[in-house]
Amino acid sequence: MNKQSFYISFVLVAALAFFAGCYKDKGNYDYTSVNKITVTDARAANRIFVFQGDTLRLSPAITQTIQTEGLTYLWFVYNNSSNSAYNLPRDTISRVKDLNYVVDSRIFVLGENYRLTLKVTDPKTGVSAFILYDLTVSNKLGEGWMLFEDKGGEGDVSMILPNNTIERKVYSSINPTAPLGKPVAINATSFSITDDLSSPGKRIYLLTENDGQELNALTLQKKFPFGYLYFATPSVVKPTFQGWTAYLSGVNPFQRMGVSVNNGKVHVNLVGGFPGIKKWGEALSTPDGGFDYDMATDIAGAASFSATYPIVMFDKKYKRFYSVGTTRLASFPAAASTVFDMNNVGLDLLKLDSSNVSGVWSAVMKDATTPYLLQFKTLATAADPVITTAKISMNAPGLTGTNVITASTLTPHIYYGAGNTITKYETTSNTTAMSFSFAAGETVTKLVYQKVVPGTGAARLVAVTWNGTESKVYYFTVSAVGDLGATYTNVFTGFSKIVDLVYKVP
Amino acid sequence: MNLFNSYTRIIATLAIGLSLAGCSKNDRLMYEEDPRIYFYTSAVVDYTFAVRPASYTVDTLYMPIRIMGSAQNRDRTFNLKVEDSSTAKLGYHITFAPLVIPANTYQISLPVYLHRKPGLKDSIVTAHISIVESADFKLGYINGVTGTGTTGVLDRLHYRINITDQLTKPANWETVWVNYFGVFSKVKFQFLIQVTGRTSWTSTGLPQDLNFMIQTAKYALYNYELANGPLIDEFGNRVVFP
Numbered sequence: 001m002n003k004q005s006f007y008i009s010f011v012l013v014a015a016l017a018f019f020a021g022c023y024k025d026k027g028n029y030d031y032t033s034v035n036k037i038t039v040t041d042a043r044a045a046n047r048i049f050v051f052q053g054d055t056l057r058l059s060p061a062i063t064q065t066i067q068t069e070g071l072t073y074l075w076f077v078y079n080n081s082s083n084s085a086y087n088l089p090r091d092t093i094s095r096v097k098d099l100n101y102v103v104d105s106r107i108f109v110l111g112e113n114y115r116l117t118l119k120v121t122d123p124k125t126g127v128s129a130f131i132l133y134d135l136t137v138s139n140k141l142g143e144g145w146m147l148f149e150d151k152g153g154e155g156d157v158s159m160i161l162p163n164n165t166i167e168r169k170v171y172s173s174i175n176p177t178a179p180l181g182k183p184v185a186i187n188a189t190s191f192s193i194t195d196d197l198s199s200p201g202k203r204i205y206l207l208t209e210n211d212g213q214e215l216n217a218l219t220l221q222k223k224f225p226f227g228y229l230y231f232a233t234p235s236v237v238k239p240t241f242q243g244w245t246a247y248l249s250g251v252n253p254f255q256r257m258g259v260s261v262n263n264g265k266v267h268v269n270l271v272g273g274f275p276g277i278k279k280w281g282e283a284l285s286t287p288d289g290g291f292d293y294d295m296a297t298d299i300a301g302a303a304s305f306s307a308t309y310p311i312v313m314f315d316k317k318y319k320r321f322y323s324v325g326t327t328r329l330a331s332f333p334a335a336a337s338t339v340f341d342m343n344n345v346g347l348d349l350l351k352l353d354s355s356n357v358s359g360v361w362s363a364v365m366k367d368a369t370t371p372y373l374l375q376f377k378t379l380a381t382a383a384d385p386v387i388t389t390a391k392i393s394m395n396a397p398g399l400t401g402t403n404v405i406t407a408s409t410l411t412p413h414i415y416y417g418a419g420n421t422i423t424k425y426e427t428t429s430n431t432t433a434m435s436f437s438f439a440a441g442e443t444v445t446k447l448v449y450q451k452v453v454p455g456t457g458a459a460r461l462v463a464v465t466w467n468g469t470e471s472k473v474y475y476f477t478v479s480a481v482g483d484l485g486a487t488y489t490n491v492f493t494g495f496s497k498i499v500d501l502v503y504k505v506p
Numbered sequence: 507m508n509l510f511n512s513y514t515r516i517i518a519t520l521a522i523g524l525s526l527a528g529c530s531k532n533d534r535l536m537y538e539e540d541p542r543i544y545f546y547t548s549a550v551v552d553y554t555f556a557v558r559p560a561s562y563t564v565d566t567l568y569m570p571i572r573i574m575g576s577a578q579n580r581d582r583t584f585n586l587k588v589e590d591s592s593t594a595k596l597g598y599h600i601t602f603a604p605l606v607i608p609a610n611t612y613q614i615s616l617p618v619y620l621h622r623k624p625g626l627k628d629s630i631v632t633a634h635i636s637i638v639e640s641a642d643f644k645l646g647y648i649n650g651v652t653g654t655g656t657t658g659v660l661d662r663l664h665y666r667i668n669i670t671d672q673l674t675k676p677a678n679w680e681t682v683w684v685n686y687f688g689v690f691s692k693v694k695f696q697f698l699i700q701v702t703g704r705t706s707w708t709s710t711g712l713p714q715d716l717n718f719m720i721q722t723a724k725y726a727l728y729n730y731e732l733a734n735g736p737l738i739d740e741f742g743n744r745v746v747f748p
Contacts, residue, residue, distance in 0.1 A: 231718045276714060277714075281714070282724075284721065285728060326717050328724065
């Protein structure tokens, strides 16, 4: 080929390539809808607690835009705990639509969180849809009322489970080598705590006359001795309260600050994302630097994160309220008090509890003869610095002789036990009505208002009685207007003297 | 001449040449100068024995030393000099551990022993320490403020240690600690050191630790006053915490 022939060939090839672009494309570019699969299940909205050995049944709803036979199903699960490694295996536990699976302890470890996924695939298109479930492996003691009993000076815990069965000697059977002293108080958080003493989670404290401890919220084994919960063990150990306050994040409580009362003095603890373990510190001083006070165990904890006074407590000795800070107790500014003086109440506290108005706290108090209802709020503004809202002389017979009191958070009622009776006091009308009368000699020793009974949505009043030899626990359903009904719905018997109780959530 | 074949040959030759050129081994960029040595952080250290119990007669600081060049398979020595301008005396206020870079080592923390001497109760002595050449190492580098006894951002040849047995006001008292403990006094500071056990006051630490320290100080002062009455500082004022 000579030079001219080469150039001619080159031009011909280029022209051929150029005109090839004019060829009409006869491809099919219409959009064709494929089958779209949707998987839904209301149970996926909340964490599911499963027990080892129990059967997990899930029946998600599956819809298709084009009905197609032969969908394939794949249920697989992996450990999704915060401290789990990224390379943990993924296990397939079923290949059918509806899950009916016996929770295998070889895959599901007690206390761990898992992400369960259902993958639904259309075999014609290969397109898949997914639904995710969050699981936590729990045990049957994960939820229920924990009853702290005094068995001849030694503490033990029984539980009433959501299915109304009783588990007795729960503590002593799990912790046979760590007997408890004389019981004083039990407390359990309903929200997770990040204190870096252990993995984030719920916290349970058992307090006895001269000791205390943290229980593992999952296994109920003794976790930490009392002294370990403090940077420096208090020289006198007489704990009466140990727990955590919370504010509302949306509708859910979220950790704010730990509070304990030991030997009448307040200690506080922090939470947060900063590193290092958080423990309770030294006792808080009064504003003048002193420690001359005797704090009650009731706490008014503000629901709002930005509350002016996040934590308010009452000094029994000098009959006054304090705002609790991280390094000291603080008095209230003069402008905060108009209806009564927060810094000098001059009455004895019977019960400090929440009310049916969010952000308003009810303090049932008394002088020598008369009960009073004092109410205050925890949020003040520059324009409205006053937090005291009411002081009412209560028309409530028998109230001055008891501290068995609980307040409704749904209706304007306060329930109190006096002798063998439960009386309902209405804050708006300043009247009382007898709600229930137990057998003669059966004294009401504890009342707890449960705003929402899990699984039912209804409110419940839990009453504990003591007849000298036996404690009983009664459930009353509380109506929308605060009535208890003609009688209780359940009674649980055969307990030693119950000194305190708390509802444990998983 | 077959032009097409010629072009093909030329292009192929260029391509092969270029590709083979990529196969040539680059010389690695290595430090090829003399071995040198320097402080790998420039620093001025303030040290007081006053926060230590009386039983503390010697304490140890660690000076960070690093070499330039490769490590070698033998121990090498370097030299430090306490400059004449220093008020601290080598062998009396300050001594060094052996000035050796061990074999196969690039950096060390050199122990520097500080000695508690009676004169420190009412004075502050300063050791201006410089790196000087040795048989094994030349000087490292200065690329900033220079001069004997001074340190700058990139001055890696000088180190300064101030030693005293007095309670000196922490440099951050007026910006940090005043918020928690109020007006400074030596009596207050001594009390805080005693009851909290804290010896480093350059930062507050974590919030929970800070809170515990404040709570502890208040409780300790309360107990002190119960036993002894008010604690009075060197200005005649009662020690209080806000």
